[in-house]
Amino acid sequence: MLNMDIKLLRREESGQIIRTGIVGAGQMGRGMVSQMTLMKGIRPSLVADHSLEKIIGAFHLAGIDDGDIVVAGTVAEANRYLEQGRYVAVEDSEIVSQADGIDCVVDVTGVPEAGVKIAVDSMNNGKHVVMMDVETDVIVGPYLKRLGDRNGVIYTGSAGDEPGAVMELYSFARAMGMEVKVIGKGKNNVIDYECNPDTVRAEATQRKMSPRMLCSFKDGTKTMVEMTAMSNATGLVPDVIGGHGPQASAANCCADLNRLFRLKKDGGILNRHGVVEYVNGIAPGVFVTVSTANQEIAFELDYLKVGPGPLWTFYRPYHLCNLETPLTVAKAVIDGEATLVPMDGPVSEVVTVAKKDLRVGEHLDGIGGWTTYGSIATAAETYRSGYVLYGLVNKNAVVTRPVKKGTLLTMDMVRLDRTTQLYQTRLAQDRFYGKGTLLRQE
Numbered sequence: 001m002l003n004m005d006i007k008l009l010r011r012e013e014s015g016q017i018i019r020t021g022i023v024g025a026g027q028m029g030r031g032m033v034s035q036m037t038l039m040k041g042i043r044p045s046l047v048a049d050h051s052l053e054k055i056i057g058a059f060h061l062a063g064i065d066d067g068d069i070v071v072a073g074t075v076a077e078a079n080r081y082l083e084q085g086r087y088v089a090v091e092d093s094e095i096v097s098q099a100d101g102i103d104c105v106v107d108v109t110g111v112p113e114a115g116v117k118i119a120v121d122s123m124n125n126g127k128h129v130v131m132m133d134v135e136t137d138v139i140v141g142p143y144l145k146r147l148g149d150r151n152g153v154i155y156t157g158s159a160g161d162e163p164g165a166v167m168e169l170y171s172f173a174r175a176m177g178m179e180v181k182v183i184g185k186g187k188n189n190v191i192d193y194e195c196n197p198d199t200v201r202a203e204a205t206q207r208k209m210s211p212r213m214l215c216s217f218k219d220g221t222k223t224m225v226e227m228t229a230m231s232n233a234t235g236l237v238p239d240v241i242g243g244h245g246p247q248a249s250a251a252n253c254c255a256d257l258n259r260l261f262r263l264k265k266d267g268g269i270l271n272r273h274g275v276v277e278y279v280n281g282i283a284p285g286v287f288v289t290v291s292t293a294n295q296e297i298a299f300e301l302d303y304l305k306v307g308p309g310p311l312w313t314f315y316r317p318y319h320l321c322n323l324e325t326p327l328t329v330a331k332a333v334i335d336g337e338a339t340l341v342p343m344d345g346p347v348s349e350v351v352t353v354a355k356k357d358l359r360v361g362e363h364l365d366g367i368g369g370w371t372t373y374g375s376i377a378t379a380a381e382t383y384r385s386g387y388v389l390y391g392l393v394n395k396n397a398v399v400t401r402p403v404k405k406g407t408l409l410t411m412d413m414v415r416l417d418r419t420t421q422l423y424q425t426r427l428a429q430d431r432f433y434g435k436g437t438l439l440r441q442e
Helices: 004-014 027-038 052-061 075-083 093-098 112-124 134-151 162-175 201-206 211-218 221-234 250-260 295-303 325-335 379-385 421-433
Strands: 018-023 042-048 069-071 087-090 104-107 128-131 179-187 275-280 286-291 312-316 348-354 372-378
Touching: 004 325, 018 027, 018 093, 018 112, 018 325, 027 042, 027 052, 027 325, 042 052, 042 075, 042 093, 042 325, 052 069, 052 087, 075 087, 075 093, 087 093, 093 112, 104 112, 104 325, 112 128, 112 134, 112 421, 128 134, 128 325, 134 221, 134 348, 134 421, 162 179, 162 221, 162 286, 162 312, 179 221, 201 211, 211 221, 221 275, 221 348, 221 372, 250 286, 250 312, 348 379, 372 379
Parallel strands: 018 042, 018 104, 042 087, 069 087, 104 128, 179 275
Antiparallel strands: 179 286, 286 312, 348 372
């Protein structure tokens, strides 16, 4: 993001303010509204949420006066208020996708079925899209990237999310000619595969979080989603299904990872290099572990206290989530560049694991629920074994065979909901890339 401060200042001085549409006024959207109001050259002009009260509350927290806040019920009303420079609240996300004055739309709903509609509608209306809903990206990201290309707009993941933060380190290392061996993120607690919204409800209430969201963190699903996004953007893959998840010390992170990420034959934990991984104990950081064949560079890295080699880790001890997202908006609008985009076709997938014994006829419940959690597997292994794609699991998915706790679900065990736009978009993505499909159309 070098020089972005200068570029945004120039936009401010020239009156070319980047008008941003935000869908979702929960914690992520609320913080983003406040962050944008502190910045030059960009503003949270139009915010959608099913609760107008949440939107107006977000504007108030950002220091916006009531006189500058309006509620719109139609696209025409929103367009008129945007031209007046007002801050607009709407209940219907379609208004954000269609409003003439919006340059870029940010999806922070966290709901894949909502995410795919917001992205498709926005890009078909000529708007850049920043996808904070990583769960959507790992299911249909390649399709959305191609749709953006076809419409001459940017589709991108967000700075601040772990995949975007990792991508900055990955690009930095590759630009210097380093060979990237491992990329990944920290996790701040050991995975609890048995947790559910009821077991975490008290903690979630105390932390002002949704119990399902907190559950998705604790059962590891969110980590697997983020690792899959990293994989799909770089081509690196999980070494084993679900990753190794070793323990390291935040105080001694780089030295620990330099040692852990050696191959097994050299005393490390990995079967191969070129992998994505997560590490307990170093959250909220992200890392890239590299090597070099050049002895002079190896000497310099040792001299610079990065470690004695043969592996060296670059570690960023923070990611600022939604607070960094406006920089991705600016990069898309000003530079025409993405922060994080998937490659052509999935490299890895988020697959589905039974959280408990499942009965025939039982309905599943998706991310952060009672019945399943997500894991990461290579796309090749997913297709070969017929694993169920986790992002397509919703409350209408039904178990068709008895399943034991801990089982990786396969397509012969579950009847998915084929009526959703997300399912049909993934089916179209599979057909386009010609790699076969796990899905059916009826």
